[in-house]
Amino acid sequence: MIARSRGESWRRLCDLRVRLRDRCAEALPLDALGGEFGLSGSRFLRRFRAVFGATPHELQSEARMARACALLRESTLPVTEVCLEVGYRSLGSFSAAFSRRMGCSPRAFRARAAGGQRPDSPHDCFARMC
Amino acid sequence: MRITLVSIHVENQDRALAFYGDVLGFVPKMDIPMGAYRWLTVVAADRPDGPELVLEPNAHPAARAYQDALLRDGIPMNSFEVDDVDAEHRRLRERGVEFTRPPSDAGPVRIAVFADTCGNLIQIHARRRAG
Numbered sequence: 001m002i003a004r005s006r007g008e009s010w011r012r013l014c015d016l017r018v019r020l021r022d023r024c025a026e027a028l029p030l031d032a033l034g035g036e037f038g039l040s041g042s043r044f045l046r047r048f049r050a051v052f053g054a055t056p057h058e059l060q061s062e063a064r065m066a067r068a069c070a071l072l073r074e075s076t077l078p079v080t081e082v083c084l085e086v087g088y089r090s091l092g093s094f095s096a097a098f099s100r101r102m103g104c105s106p107r108a109f110r111a112r113a114a115g116g117q118r119p120d121s122p123h124d125c126f127a128r129m130c
Numbered sequence: 131m132r133i134t135l136v137s138i139h140v141e142n143q144d145r146a147l148a149f150y151g152d153v154l155g156f157v158p159k160m161d162i163p164m165g166a167y168r169w170l171t172v173v174a175a176d177r178p179d180g181p182e183l184v185l186e187p188n189a190h191p192a193a194r195a196y197q198d199a200l201l202r203d204g205i206p207m208n209s210f211e212v213d214d215v216d217a218e219h220r221r222l223r224e225r226g227v228e229f230t231r232p233p234s235d236a237g238p239v240r241i242a243v244f245a246d247t248c249g250n251l252i253q254i255h256a257r258r259r260a261g
Contacts, residue, residue: 007204010202010204010230011202014198014201014202015202018198021194046226047228049226049247050226050227050228050245050247051228051245051247052141052245052247052249053141053142053145053148053149053247053248054142054145054247062142
């Protein structure tokens with residue numbers, strides 16, 4: 001369904017970005033998203049990047065990694081289940097993507113977090129100044 | 131008591147610095163590592179001792195909810211003063227910036243609104259010349 005007005009198109013673009021972040025495990029037809037906005041693939045990607053600074057695929061990957069970090073740090077889920085939980089179907093591709101972004105394997109990340117190092121923190125900078 | 135810091139929540143500090151620095155033309159002032167994040171501020175190029183804009187991570191869920199709702203409803207998070215809204219609009223459009231409101235008059239000011247690639251809308255304004 002193609003958005004009818006400029007306002008509706010804007011809201012749907014915003015909703016898509018929230019969905020990529022908050023429901024990051026969902027498989028989305030990332031290559032076909034432009035159709036929903038009545039735009040060709042390349043024009044859609046240009047518009048999305050102009051608004052959000054990254055492609056839908058990049059934002060989804062970032063959200064998946066952030067969620068994986070939280071699960072590795074705060075849960076006891078086995079790495080295989082963390083992988084499935086954030087939307088990857090193969091452990092190999094999850095581990096490769098994780099290592100590329102975080103500089104260590106999911107297992108090493110968990111061990112480091114358990115060792116008291118906090119490689120990632122949910123606190124804002126302002127909160128840290130207190 | 132003085133106002134020297136103004137903060138804006140951003141999705142990703144690297145992207146925020148690229149946009150606020152390279153595209154808008156602000157100058158980095160403080161960049162201090164803080165765990166996974168940085169204490170990151172920029173200032174206007176012609177006001178190095180003026181107020182600093184803190185590019186604050188939106189890591190808290192409430193910050194994201196606040197940003198999401200304003201963005202979706204088209205409400206700017208802040209407004210920066212410029213000399214000429216139309217000239218800035220042309221300059222930023224050429225850099226690929228997406229405007230949700232083209233230059234238009236609003237009472238005593240002329241304004242335009244664009245997306246900052248960090249989850250916010252930003253307004254620019256200039257006082258309208260008399261006559």
